[in-house]
Amino acid sequence: MRRPGCFLELDFAFDEVIDQFKVANGPVLPVLSNVSELVGLVRLTDLILLMERQGHLRLIAPVNDLMRRPDVFFRSNTPATRACDAMIEKGLEYAPVVDNRVFKGFLTRHELFEAAIIDNLSNTKYISEWRSNLD
Numbered sequence: 001m002r003r004p005g006c007f008l009e010l011d012f013a014f015d016e017v018i019d020q021f022k023v024a025n026g027p028v029l030p031v032l033s034n035v036s037e038l039v040g041l042v043r044l045t046d047l048i049l050l051m052e053r054q055g056h057l058r059l060i061a062p063v064n065d066l067m068r069r070p071d072v073f074f075r076s077n078t079p080a081t082r083a084c085d086a087m088i089e090k091g092l093e094y095a096p097v098v099d100n101r102v103f104k105g106f107l108t109r110h111e112l113f114e115a116a117i118i119d120n121l122s123n124t125k126y127i128s129e130w131r132s133n134l135d
């Protein structure tokens with residue numbers, strides 16, 4: 001699991017959203033409340049699509065209009081094999097990890113694949129499915 005150094009808040013201006021994506025250098029940022037609860041996610045692709053639709057780089061869209069609710073999230077004590085199954089089934093590259101509504105980080109397909117190889121998990125079904133999805 002990795003915890004991004006950058007995040008968004010609901011009251012962030014558009015310029016702040018762009019700045020956070022520049023620093024984060026990743027495809028998604030969590031939107032957190034003032035007590036670190038996960039409120040939603042903003043994907044870079046959604047931001048780019050909105051900018052293209054509006055035809056200019058200055059948006060007057062609040063973070064609330066840009067964010068989406070996560071399709072799936074895990075708790076830190078979710079078994080890796082269950083997380084692996086869910087991510088394969090949903091075709092997800094990443095999913096947030098949340099404990100007691102507090103955002104802990106993102107679990108990625110890459111991390112699960114590495115863990116399966118390093119730990120030499122006995123259930124090879126997951127390894128073969130990850131390999132076929134990565135090719």
